[in-house]
Amino acid sequence: MAGRAGLVTGASRGIGLAVAAELLRRGAAVAVTARTRPELDDAVAALVTGPAGGDAARVLGIAGNAGDAAARDAAVTGTVATFGRLDVLVNNAGVNPVHGPLVDADLDAVRKIFDVNVVAALGFVQLAHRAWLREHGGAVVNVASIAGLRSTRAIAAYGASKAALIRLTAELAAELGPGIRVNAVAPAVVKTRFATALYAHDEEGVAARYPMKRLGTPADVASLVGFLASDAASWISGETVLVDGGLLATGGAG
Numbered sequence: 001m002a003g004r005a006g007l008v009t010g011a012s013r014g015i016g017l018a019v020a021a022e023l024l025r026r027g028a029a030v031a032v033t034a035r036t037r038p039e040l041d042d043a044v045a046a047l048v049t050g051p052a053g054g055d056a057a058r059v060l061g062i063a064g065n066a067g068d069a070a071a072r073d074a075a076v077t078g079t080v081a082t083f084g085r086l087d088v089l090v091n092n093a094g095v096n097p098v099h100g101p102l103v104d105a106d107l108d109a110v111r112k113i114f115d116v117n118v119v120a121a122l123g124f125v126q127l128a129h130r131a132w133l134r135e136h137g138g139a140v141v142n143v144a145s146i147a148g149l150r151s152t153r154a155i156a157a158y159g160a161s162k163a164a165l166i167r168l169t170a171e172l173a174a175e176l177g178p179g180i181r182v183n184a185v186a187p188a189v190v191k192t193r194f195a196t197a198l199y200a201h202d203e204e205g206v207a208a209r210y211p212m213k214r215l216g217t218p219a220d221v222a223s224l225v226g227f228l229a230s231d232a233a234s235w236i237s238g239e240t241v242l243v244d245g246g247l248l249a250t251g252g253a254g
Helices: 014-025 037-049 069-083 107-136 156-176 203-207 218-229
Strands: 005-008 029-034 059-063 088-091 138-143 180-187 240-243
Touching: 005 014, 005 069, 014 029, 014 037, 014 088, 014 138, 014 218, 029 037, 029 069, 037 059, 059 069, 069 107, 088 107, 088 218, 107 138, 107 156, 107 180, 138 156, 138 218, 156 180, 156 240, 180 218, 218 240
Parallel strands: 005 029, 005 088, 029 059, 088 138, 138 180, 180 240
Antiparallel strands: none
């Protein structure tokens, strides 16, 4: 991916940071976004000094909330202005402020979940399309979840938003081919700060439900995203690829 540029949202830590490192490892320049400047600065420093880095000119940090239209525009505009292109968009930013059943969910919280997890992802695609992808082509990878494919009975609103993101992925793939490929990845529980509440109480017990007998790592997801963003996946579009340690093969979820 040398000579190409990517934008990864929600990339100050966890899966997003690992994806940014994977794109760098593959030779691309990468812009990363996050809500808070201190965490974003730490992420940029980690990328520059990490195994895949070493060249500060290939890393750009742009602070901003994915749910804010002006911040999305600044991220896309800044990426193109700095690197002269935007070949890969990875929609990783997501929120999950509520747990529990939908019937009792606070509707304002549900609106926030869908605004960030679905509407913002579409907003980033629209902006990237206008700024570069429409004329030059490229790839979009959305970070969904197995919660969008099977009920977890625990993070229902989040799961519904990820189901919408999976549907959005297929619709965009149908609209934007052949020049632009759009795919999604659907992780199970990955050991990140975002997912701590899902496994910290009993990591060994949670991992025991997986055929692979361990939870995922950010690198597990990042390597798949890197593949889908690359030319090696040039005939793959509209797919949602599981990266779940075999969990859904057992009929389970979460």
